[in-house]
Amino acid sequence: MINFRRIMVSIIAALTSIMTIIGVAGCGSSSASEDPTDVTFMLYWTPDTNHIGVYVAQNLGYYKDAGLNVNIVAVSQTGGETAVDTGVADFALSTMTILSQYDAKTHGDLKMVMQVQQKPSSIWCALKSNASIKSPKDFDGKTFATAGSSESDAVVKRMIQNDGGKGVFDKVTAGTNTFQTLTSGRADFGGFYATWEGVQAQLHGPALNCFTEPDYGIPGNADSIGVITSEKMIKNHPQTVKKFVQATQKGYQYAYDHPDDASEILVKEAPDANLELDMVKKSMHTIIDGDYWGDANKIADGTFTIGTVDTTQTQRYFDFLSDTSDTYVDANGNKLKEAPKAADMSTNEFVKQ
Structure with missing residues (x-):
């Protein structure tokens, strides 16, 4: 792209002012000419098939194509939620249930921007x-x-x-x-x-x-695994959030369509995890056969998009926990009177439908 721009500059210098304007506008509209944006993604635990779409997006260049330089880091001792809330990481893998418990205690400004798992496992x-x-x-x-x-x-x-x-x-x-x-x-x-x-x-x-x-009889989805970020990140860098979410969606969709290839990518990209390829492949086929990322028929016909946040099933589970346990407590250990609201801590605005 650098060589192309140099050639364009030479041509523009010899053209009329009208062509100059057109040429400048054309170059200015290309995001590929900009330096990549550095972002950090934090794992939820050690690498496994829940993370596979991120590793696929990294390996196949989806992040690079989106103008992102993604650094995948191990989960911190305090957890991905705290890391994102404090700005140590830009994104992390988490669940809506963990997010709801974190929010109850800290009133953190976190949101799930993409939900991978659509049913409890x-x-x-x-x-x-x-x-x-x-x-x-x-x-x-x-x-x-x-x-x-x-x-x-x-x-x-x-x-x-x-x-x-x-x-x-x-x-x-x-x-x-x-x-x-x-x-x-x-x-x-x-x-x-x-x-x-x-x-x-x-x-x-x-x-x-x-x-x-x-x-x-356990209602809703306890295992709403997905990508979280901070409201500050959404407010200050919405295009970065959009690019990351949609490139990550592509990674999970590729893993859904090509489970064996994606499994090989995960094993290659996360060597320190010492993953067994046969186990990763079987895990991916279990995910697909069990519709854990969404109804396979609906994904195939386009009526459901991988990554869509489902607040209905998560709210059912939140309400169950609120009614039957002391899961939701504030910073002082006092039980909350009502369950957190899933809709307040999630958004589908960045998911490509």
Whole structure:
């Protein structure tokens, strides 16, 4: 582009004033002539298929074509939400549920600008070898390998009750490996994600007996994974937000259309994660076959766009948590009287329909 502009300058110098104006206008309208805009994207956890669209967009040049220089960084100890809220990162992967809890405590100026996952992938499982657990009501009196959140307690309790149980169970902190907590006998059941740990269990064990939230009356979408940014970023740099969101959309759409190729890109672009290619491919096919990014038929016929934020299902889940747990508390630990509003912390204005 630099050489082209130099040639244009020479030509314009020899032309009439009218041609000069046309030439200058033509060059001035091209964003490709501008220096790329640096932005930072923070991971939600270690790289996996939830992040795959970002790595695809980076590898295939979608960000470069949009005039962006994207730096993908590991999640900070304080989390992507704090990093975005304080300006350490411009974008991050998060969920609407985490965003709602963060907002309740801090009144942060964060918004989800693109939602990847459209249905819950959480599964609640016991070892298949544990013959005493055949459905959630059998979790009664057993030990739950928990991360310690009141949110997961509320979900497990409601699933047990909807299956005819009392909803009473013991708890032990799972640590970093819930599989190990179960196989060691320290706990009887725990929470996993069907699109990742569920795939890992299918490929390498241990064999699990799992139950999904919708089958046992948990409303809405608990796992509304997507891209967040700050309202300050939206206000001051709306074109950068638009470019990032739409390039990222292209990355996820490519992964949906070419799951095996996208899996290879993720493994290549995130070498430090030591990802197993077969597992990544199986995870992607699980996502597609399970309609986790949206109804496959609607995506195919264009009636649904990957990346669209769905506030209806997230609000249903927020309301459930507000009614049944102490998930939503302010900075002083006081429970909020009402659930946060999903519509207030999200927007579809940057998603290309």
